[in-house]
Amino acid sequence: MRITSAQLYNNLLAGVQQQMDIQAKGDAKITSGTRYQTPAEAALDYRTSLDIRHAQRGVDGGLEALAIAESRLSVSQNHLMSMNNVFSRAQSLAIQQSSAQVSATERQAAISEITHLTTALINSANQQWQGQSLFSGAAVDKVAFIANPFSAGTAVYAAGSNGSITNVTQTANPAAVNDAYTITLDGTGTSIISITNGASVEQLAAPVALATGANSVTLNNNVQLSVTYSGTPVADPVAGTITVSGAIQDGSVTYNGSSQDRLVNIDPALQIVSNARGDDPAFTAAFQAIVDFKAALVANDTGAISASVASLNSAGNGMIDLTADIGARLDALSITRTTYEEMKAHFEIRLNTHEGVDLAAVVTEMKLSEISLQASYSQISRLSNLSLINFLR
Amino acid sequence: MIFPSLSIASSSLQAQQSAIDVVAHNIANANTPGYSRQSAELATLSPEKIQNLTFGRGVELQSVQRIVDPIINDAMVVNSSQTAYWNSLNDGLNAVENVFGSLSSTGLASALDEFFLSWQQMSNNPQDSGQKFNVQAKTTTVINNIVTMSSQLSNAQASADTKINDNLAAANLLLTNIASLNGQITRQENVAQGGTASANDLRDQRDTAIRELAKIVPLQVVNSGENGVLVQSSNGDLLVQDNVARQLGRGPVGANGFGSIIIADTGAELSGTLTNGSIGGLLELRDTKLNNYLTQIDSIAANMIFAVNQIHANGNPGAGLTSITSQEAGNATIPLNDPLQAAPFATQIQDGSFKIHTYDAAGIATPPGGSVINITAATSTMTSLAASINTHPDLAAAGLTATVAANGQLTIAAAAGTTFALSDDSSNVLAAYEINNFFHGSNAGTIALSANIQASATNINTGRAVSATSEIQVGDSNTALAILALQNQSITVDGTTSASLHDRTTLISSTYGTDVTISTQQLQYRTAEAYSLNSQREAVSGVSIDDELVTMIKFQRAYEASAKVITTSNTMLDSLLGLIR
Numbered sequence: 001m002r003i004t005s006a007q008l009y010n011n012l013l014a015g016v017q018q019q020m021d022i023q024a025k026g027d028a029k030i031t032s033g034t035r036y037q038t039p040a041e042a043a044l045d046y047r048t049s050l051d052i053r054h055a056q057r058g059v060d061g062g063l064e065a066l067a068i069a070e071s072r073l074s075v076s077q078n079h080l081m082s083m084n085n086v087f088s089r090a091q092s093l094a095i096q097q098s099s100a101q102v103s104a105t106e107r108q109a110a111i112s113e114i115t116h117l118t119t120a121l122i123n124s125a126n127q128q129w130q131g132q133s134l135f136s137g138a139a140v141d142k143v144a145f146i147a148n149p150f151s152a153g154t155a156v157y158a159a160g161s162n163g164s165i166t167n168v169t170q171t172a173n174p175a176a177v178n179d180a181y182t183i184t185l186d187g188t189g190t191s192i193i194s195i196t197n198g199a200s201v202e203q204l205a206a207p208v209a210l211a212t213g214a215n216s217v218t219l220n221n222n223v224q225l226s227v228t229y230s231g232t233p234v235a236d237p238v239a240g241t242i243t244v245s246g247a248i249q250d251g252s253v254t255y256n257g258s259s260q261d262r263l264v265n266i267d268p269a270l271q272i273v274s275n276a277r278g279d280d281p282a283f284t285a286a287f288q289a290i291v292d293f294k295a296a297l298v299a300n301d302t303g304a305i306s307a308s309v310a311s312l313n314s315a316g317n318g319m320i321d322l323t324a325d326i327g328a329r330l331d332a333l334s335i336t337r338t339t340y341e342e343m344k345a346h347f348e349i350r351l352n353t354h355e356g357v358d359l360a361a362v363v364t365e366m367k368l369s370e371i372s373l374q375a376s377y378s379q380i381s382r383l384s385n386l387s388l389i390n391f392l393r
Numbered sequence: 394m395i396f397p398s399l400s401i402a403s404s405s406l407q408a409q410q411s412a413i414d415v416v417a418h419n420i421a422n423a424n425t426p427g428y429s430r431q432s433a434e435l436a437t438l439s440p441e442k443i444q445n446l447t448f449g450r451g452v453e454l455q456s457v458q459r460i461v462d463p464i465i466n467d468a469m470v471v472n473s474s475q476t477a478y479w480n481s482l483n484d485g486l487n488a489v490e491n492v493f494g495s496l497s498s499t500g501l502a503s504a505l506d507e508f509f510l511s512w513q514q515m516s517n518n519p520q521d522s523g524q525k526f527n528v529q530a531k532t533t534t535v536i537n538n539i540v541t542m543s544s545q546l547s548n549a550q551a552s553a554d555t556k557i558n559d560n561l562a563a564a565n566l567l568l569t570n571i572a573s574l575n576g577q578i579t580r581q582e583n584v585a586q587g588g589t590a591s592a593n594d595l596r597d598q599r600d601t602a603i604r605e606l607a608k609i610v611p612l613q614v615v616n617s618g619e620n621g622v623l624v625q626s627s628n629g630d631l632l633v634q635d636n637v638a639r640q641l642g643r644g645p646v647g648a649n650g651f652g653s654i655i656i657a658d659t660g661a662e663l664s665g666t667l668t669n670g671s672i673g674g675l676l677e678l679r680d681t682k683l684n685n686y687l688t689q690i691d692s693i694a695a696n697m698i699f700a701v702n703q704i705h706a707n708g709n710p711g712a713g714l715t716s717i718t719s720q721e722a723g724n725a726t727i728p729l730n731d732p733l734q735a736a737p738f739a740t741q742i743q744d745g746s747f748k749i750h751t752y753d754a755a756g757i758a759t760p761p762g763g764s765v766i767n768i769t770a771a772t773s774t775m776t777s778l779a780a781s782i783n784t785h786p787d788l789a790a791a792g793l794t795a796t797v798a799a800n801g802q803l804t805i806a807a808a809a810g811t812t813f814a815l816s817d818d819s820s821n822v823l824a825a826y827e828i829n830n831f832f833h834g835s836n837a838g839t840i841a842l843s844a845n846i847q848a849s850a851t852n853i854n855t856g857r858a859v860s861a862t863s864e865i866q867v868g869d870s871n872t873a874l875a876i877l878a879l880q881n882q883s884i885t886v887d888g889t890t891s892a893s894l895h896d897r898t899t900l901i902s903s904t905y906g907t908d909v910t911i912s913t914q915q916l917q918y919r920t921a922e923a924y925s926l927n928s929q930r931e932a933v934s935g936v937s938i939d940d941e942l943v944t945m946i947k948f949q950r951a952y953e954a955s956a957k958v959i960t961t962s963n964t965m966l967d968s969l970l971g972l973i974r
Contacts, residue, residue: 004935006424007928014924037495040487040913043906050502050899057506061513068517132520138856138866140520258866260859265516265870268878274517355496388939392946 005387012380019373026366034355049355056347059340062266066337069264069274073330075129076276080323082124086117087286087316093117094293094309104300114294121290122147122253125278135278136257144278145287146256153178153247155225160240164189164210164230168242171216172224175295176249181219181242185210189233195219251294253287255279266336276326282318289315397441397448398962404451405955408435411454412948419936420945427601429459429934430941431593433948459593462933466600469926470607470614474627474669476923477608479916481674485553486682486909492545493905501693502898504538507531509880516873519855520711529842529850532831536840539694543837546687553679554651560609560672561641561654567606568624568638574599575621576636582620592620610641611669628665630656649680682908689901691836692889696897698832698840699738699824699886700879705831706815706823708854708872709865713752713812716804720827720844723801725775729768729822735801737835738825741886744770745820749782750863751791754810758863764788768820775801778822803828814858814865829854831876 029035039046096102097110125135125145132140155170162185181203184194191209195217196202203219212231218224225242248254255278264274289311296304412433422428436455440447494500511531515524574595581592603614603624611627617635624633632639643652644662653662654672667673721736723729730742748763764787766778773781775797782788782795782805792808803826807813815829823829827843831853834840845852856869885891892900 002932002935002937002940004931004937005939006935007931010924010927010931032497034496037497038490039493039902039906040490040909041906043903043910046496046906047899047903049496050499050902051895053499054502054506054895054899057510061510065513065517132868138868138870140866140868258864258868260864260866260869262868263516263870263874265513265874265877268880268882271874388942392942 005383008383009380012376012383016373016376016380019369019376022369023366023373026362026369029357029362030359033357035357036355045354049351052347052351052354056344056351058267059344059347062270062340063337063344065264065266066333066340069266069272070330070333070337072129072134072262072264072274073276073326073333075127076134077323077326077330079124079127079134080276080319080326083121083286084316084319084323086121086124087290087312087319090114090117090290090293091309091312091316094305094312097297098302098305098309100302107297107300107305111294111297114290114297118147118251118290118294121286125253125283125287133257135276135283137275137277137279138260138262139256139258140262142256142258144255144257145253145283148248148250148252148254150176150250151246151248152176153244155242155244157242158240160236160238162189162234162236162239164232164234165227165239166230167228168240169226170223170242170244171226172218172222173244173247174222176247176252177221177223178245178247179221179223180244181223181225183227183239183242185234185237185239187235187237189235189237192217192227192239193237195225197221249291249295251291253291255283266340272329272333276322280322282315282322285311285315285318397450399959401449401451402955402958402962404438404453405958406952408452408454409948409952409955413945413952415457416941416945416948419941420938423936423938423941427597427604428936429461429593429597429600430936432458432460434458456591457593459591459596460934461600462930465926465930465933467614469923469930470604470612472919472923472926473604473607474611474673476916476919477671478611478669478674478677479912479919481556481671482678482682483909483912483916485549485675485678486905486912488552489546489549489683489686489905490909492542492549492686493902501535501538501542501690502895502902504531504535505894505898508535509877512873512877515853515855516870516877519870519873520867522851525710525850525853525855528853529846532842532846535697536842539690539837539840543687543690543694546683546690547838550651550679550683550687553675553683557654557672557675557679558643560675561643564606564609564672565638565640567602567609568633568640571599571602571606571622571624571633572636572638574602575617575633579620579635607670609671611667611673626663627667627669628663630661630664649684651679686901686905687837689897689904691838692887693894693897693901694837694840695737695835695887696884696889697879697894698834699741700884701876702824702827702830702832703818703821704872704875704879705854706829707747707818708816708829708857709814710852710854711856711865711867711869713750713756713814713865714805714807714829715812716806717815717829717845718804719802720830720833721802721825722798723775723826725797725801727774728771729773729775729778729825730770736826738821738886741821742768742770742825743820744768745818745822747818747820747823748816748858748860749785749788749793749805750814750816750858750865751788751793751807752812752814752863752865753791756812756865759791760787761863762861763814763816763858763863768822770820773822775803775826779803814863816858817860 028037036042036045093110093113097107122145126143127134133142133144136142136144152170152173153176157168159165165183168183180198181195183192185191186193186207191207192204193207194202195204203221204217205220208215208217210227210229212229215227215229216224217227223244257278259279261273261277262275263271265271289308293305293308293312296308412435415431415433419430433454434456435452438450438453440449494502508531511524511528515521515528518524578592578595578599581590581595599622603612603622606612606624613625613627613629615623615625617623621635622633623631625631640657642655642657644655644660646652655662667676723734723736723739727733730739732740746765746767748765750763751759753759764785766781766785768778779795779797782793792811793805793813795803795805797803805813815823818824827833830843831846832840833843854872856866857871858865880895881893883891883893
């Protein structure tokens, strides 16, 4: 095969271009620290990089969400623990006040303390964090609990077939009891022999003889009824039913929040509840127990005070359980966070391994290329000396 | 008898001189592209017979031959087309590299991750208006990325089309040149037309022009009977016959928005597809590769727009709405899902219903659970939808009104002091007509934030009215959570293969990367083939200075020897004439 000088120069030029390309790519790898920078350089590797970065972003978002959930639950736990302290004091007070040695005057003095404790309990339950109510569920713009004034409620009488009882009204409802009462007369229809509540529990201590006109009847739960009798007995013993509703105990506490939880998104497939909701039975029992205790003190009712010891104890246990539940959720979150932190570290290592340049290999390749380049330059220079022209005189 | 030797020597002087001229021409054109070395073919003059002896009469330059290998030349024509195809495709693909980002700035993929991260952050704090502004900002970034990618790729398509015009102009010049060279070669070589010698240099020029033309349009070259060549496109369209060239041009704009390539004098489109040549590469770039990326980006935009709107339309921003107007207009009297409707997603509407929850001034639901508005895809119109709302007893009692504007836009408005919310749309009518929407538009060219959200980020919906109770809470994040779930959820609204938005985005990058890799590999292969063919051509047709110098010395020596013959003959003549003196 004939070889022309043009061929030799062309081959050397192609070689130089190739080596220059290696040098340029090597420089890019060294300066960027990565094997490639664009999808054009490594299509599938680039896609894997995007996938890893996507996963990293998900983990970062998850860790951020976990931090928010942990903060909310930790702050909630702190306030629940404050409420537990209030409860402990209320329990101690109840035990003290249940003693027969305590006078009525001393019990009246204790009312002041229990009022303060109730206020402290409500304040803790209505705490906000970052301007959002902790215990009102998704209704973060609303206070979680509202203390109510007393309301006797409304009473509606449904007359039965015995027309001798023309009307029944509620005249007093000091304990704000909501119930439905069935009134039964004797066989002659001249006296009330039974008034049972919705649970069929007898509320009448003794039969009440009816006089024409209004008759006052006091039930075992202190609800007072006014029964209007026509004076004309009717043999049918079932007089009718009176339903009391909407009665609210003085100082009772109502949940004002939402039934929706506040969800925090760790990742699209993992959502966790980041709050304790005020309509949890533990809150209801706690407020009811302390309101009942106060009512018992106001009434100087030692029996009720003794009963409050048990209800306060039970409600306190409920609050402790709720606090423990939040603690357990925080523990679970801690485990999840550890997992996510490990995932974060894993993805960082994986990304570095995947994208990172093998500097030793690149430098070696560039050194080899440099030697080839130098040899090519030398050869180009030498070629001009090898022409016959140099030997013709 | 001395004179014949003078005559012979004289013929030699002429022949050697001419041969050295050929060598000089070779050396002069050693670096001329497309030049084929020439060889002086010497031959003895016809001998002279004297008595029974035959005497030679000297030498003559019989011809000057061009040294070529037609097989290599043909292979170079094919290779020129293939190399130019991959070169123009590779150049075009590399020119749009920045569209697809790099590891230091991953473009759409990163913007999409940030978009969903902002929804995640907002879902954790839906009551925080700062998070809504963050979602608005991150959405704007995604939209900008999509719009920029789309416009850059469209510009690249237009640029490729302009290059096709440039290539056609260059091809037309070459076609004219080849036809002209055909004529010149015929005149020079055709004895019947008075031609006397082979037109070596003209043939080289024609070969070069054909190779240059093949770089633009793939060719078939057939030698014609009269020293000319017949040039056809690879699909058989006649481009040059003898000294007649047919020019190429652009036809009327087709469905793809670009003019076809035609034979100018007939207006007929070039047959088949140009699978080689720079024009073939540019067509592949413009109509297949870039179009494919644009289609994929459009698909990402369409799926994101409709899927997000489907969820967003059923949500609320943590409070009731006072008034809302559909952002898509339409014909109010034809069915909502009629393909003639201007709303791009109208055909997505199906039989179903949605709920309107109304709230009094105190925020109390009236009634709880909302009012159901039924949609029958084939018969419901915008007018009938408004009538359904206006005649619903609960909605009428709440003072809610629905009106349809002349352009078909629906407006739902609550009575003063009251509010309403939308939910549970199983018919897609809310998303299709962009009622309570997040995005506006239907593809990468038209995607935008909805007018409401552009007006204020606080209009971004975070929660969802509880279907049974109508409850709305500022801390409800159900809408945000549902939109976040789209991140890795396979979706399709446009008939494409169902895939997540992330997968769709990374697929574009990897498709582009694979296209570049393939074109680079093919270009390297064809370039190596071109090197090899050039090398083979150089071996046969290239000028070797050393060879030429040796040849020159050889002819020079012969010339010197012939001159010596003349000198000797002259001396002999002098001696002879001296005898006379």
